[in-house]
Amino acid sequence: MDKGRILMDGAAIGRTLTRLSHEVVEKNKGTDGMCLFGVKRRGEIVARRIAALIGKSYGVQIPVEGIDIGMYRDDLVSGYFVPEASVNRPPFSVDGKNVVLCDDVLHTGRTVRAAIEAIFDLGRPACVRLLVLVDRGGREMPVCADFVGKNIPASSDEIIDVKLAEIEGEDSLAIRRIQKS
Amino acid sequence: MAELLICGGDVVFADRVEKADILVAGGKIAKIGKNLRAEGAEKIDAKGKTVFPGLIDMHVHLREPGFEYKEDIASGSAAAVAGGFTQICCMPNTDPVCDNAAVVGYIAARAKQTGLCKVHPIGAITKGEKGETLAEMGKMKEAGAVAVSDDGKPVMNARIMRLAMEYASDFGLICLSHCEDKDLVDGGVVNEGYNSTLAGLKGIPRAAEEIMLSREIILAETLNKRVHICHVSTKGGVQLLREAKARGVRVTAETCPHYFTLTDDVITSFDANTKVNPPIREAEDVEAIKAGLKDGTLDCIVTDHAPHHEDEKNVEYNLAAFGISGIETSFPLSYTYLVRGGVMGLCELAEKMSAAPARILSLEGGRIAEGETADLMIADLNEKFTIDSNKFVSKGKNTPFDGMQVYGKVCCTIVDGEVKFRA
């Protein structure tokens, strides 16, 4: 199988996440009233890394939680399937919070739409900002990220592979072509 | 003057089938022979066809008076001649019940008015078919009743049945017994067995029929009276009758085409057209019925023609009315299953469907012979056709045989020398 072209290695990803963590605090004008949500399951890892980096730099514990969007997907009815999903029960309130929603790759924007719906089912945040490690383009929704790790314009026959140490044992980012049969 | 000349048909006599011409005059069979000629007579070409004595059905329901929406004497008579029948006997479960001379007379008059086949009323055994007090059998006999029966309802009280057999015999009437122990039936709607369990429909045990059948045999034997058993459907019933006949009991019995053609597998479709009383039984019963017909245990074939309105059938199985509209399918079914099925020959079929009922009820007809009344039926035995209830002449389209392929199409029915039906 085509393993693709490595665009970022572990160190590069580390540097990018560090930059993003500072940008988040900068935009928020400090760490007050902030909480992080990561779209399960890679987005959650990104969110927890960002929270840890902010904690290290600013000495605060930012509330962070994964969010399951299974029940909010827009293809449940058209696709007619029963989602694998779990209930979202964060140990903190989102009311009046500045929520930073984190994901690994931003593509169509559908996941983000679902995630926003999921967040609003939990309460009414003051604002929701979007952080992504990679923006590959190809939007189908009016969605724009506030914090972007790397812009990688990719065509529809290309796949962005994100590896994260928590899952694959190493961090890396690669691009490859879909194998045509 | 000669009226009709039936040429070239295979004629079914009591003991043989022979090609012959039949000359009909004055409502009688004037002459039977080869190459007959008759000036001015209407000629019916029966070449390749078979001439039977007019069929006699001693068990039909014509529904008039009271239930004309199901059938009436005119529509029932028209259906009868379309089915090859020249004489039919109608059961008394009308409204009012045919339990008195006035109703018997009414039916006879309406039949005469209709002028198709001969209709013989059967009077009730008990007033209102309630099973309590005897109906006026003598007066009914005078008005034209040919037998008595509470058909549709059993006479549950054995003492009443005993009295009925005794009293009816004074007038030369025979009791036709609908055998059904109501306590054992207990609301059942289909034969009790594998299929009733499968369909979850309440079963009617064979014992319900056989227990009362035994009672009638015992009464007839003890009293030395005649009794006729209606619509026998079970293997056990055939066996009881066989033993009784061997002992010399004066019992006769009938069965219907649905008891020797269908098994209760058909009920699992929940099609209410399969709902009939007694219920359609199992394969071993079907075989026993055929054997009973073959060895003479069962004397005759009747239809128990029970027309119903569509609305009475197109409901939940439990709520549907019991009965099959059978008079137009009786001959082809009997011919296909019994003659083509190798159970009996044409002479025996004519015996079961014509001569025997005539004998049991002392009616004219029943055989083809010179001087005999000219009740005849001509059928094409080689024509294969599909039963289509929409084409029934009867108002009742309720049949479980819809779509079935059969042989033996009735082409022409002649009553008292007049053509009353032509296909």
Add this chain to the structure above:
Amino acid sequence: MLGKDLLGLYETSAEDITLILDTAVGMKKLLTQNLKKLPHLQGRTVTTLFYENSTRTRCSFELAAKYLGAGTVNISASSSSVQKGETLIDTGRTLDAMKNDVIVIRHPMGGAPRLLAKNVRASVINGGDGMNEHPTQALLDFYTMREKFGSFRGLKVAILGDIKHSRVAKSNLFGLTKLGAEVTMYSPATLMPQGIERMGAKIASSREEALRGANVVMGLRIQLERMHGGLFPSLSEYDKFYGVSKEHLKFADKDCIVMHPGPVNRGVEFTSDVIDGANSLINEQVLNGVAVRMALLFLLCKNKQGGNENNG
């Protein structure tokens, strides 16, 4: 594949049964996590048309429909209205004209759901018809058994009680034999229907024989009117000779599960220590019932959508 309706398990294949059970797994997961609202039946209407009293089956169907986003309508007709009121076909046509999508029918007479299904456009689910079938109850029983034992192959299921009048026993029998389980039945002779062995059941000659080595012990409700009909003399006599107590349960496999379609007559079919004992899954059955009915509604409506592309 599943058709328009679910009328009984006699005509449902093992594959379809398995499909329903598999789908129910996801449904139960969502239910237990309190994630009940799925959008699949949004804009659709599910009507429960009950000619017999029922709380649990109707409630279970209604919740299942609601959890899938459907609107629900409940029609209660007394048993007596079956004979006097509007005909079933006319009622069905009226519901059809109101654009119902699914009709769940319970009726005191066998075959009524089939009659309805033949005459309406809506999907018809048999919620119990006379002595015929109660397929969704059996499906939830299967779900409960499979969840506990993983497979049906060689599973010994003992069914005790009023077999003759039980649509539950028959639906269980039809399904379980297809799935590879062994079904043994025991009841007073007056409550045992004819020909049930030919459908694959083994008839036990004693309570102990029925229970011996059983993995599943299923009791069926004894209805008082049967006693009044003379089919057995008294409840206490029934309990003594046909009921199951903790003592009797010792004959069964030690890991057996105790099931009952409910409502239970305590001290008749089972003693209280059996109903409330460690082996009892009677309450779990109720939850599984909602999951299985969700799965069924989901699948029937999916079928009806007709070849919708699956981009999930």
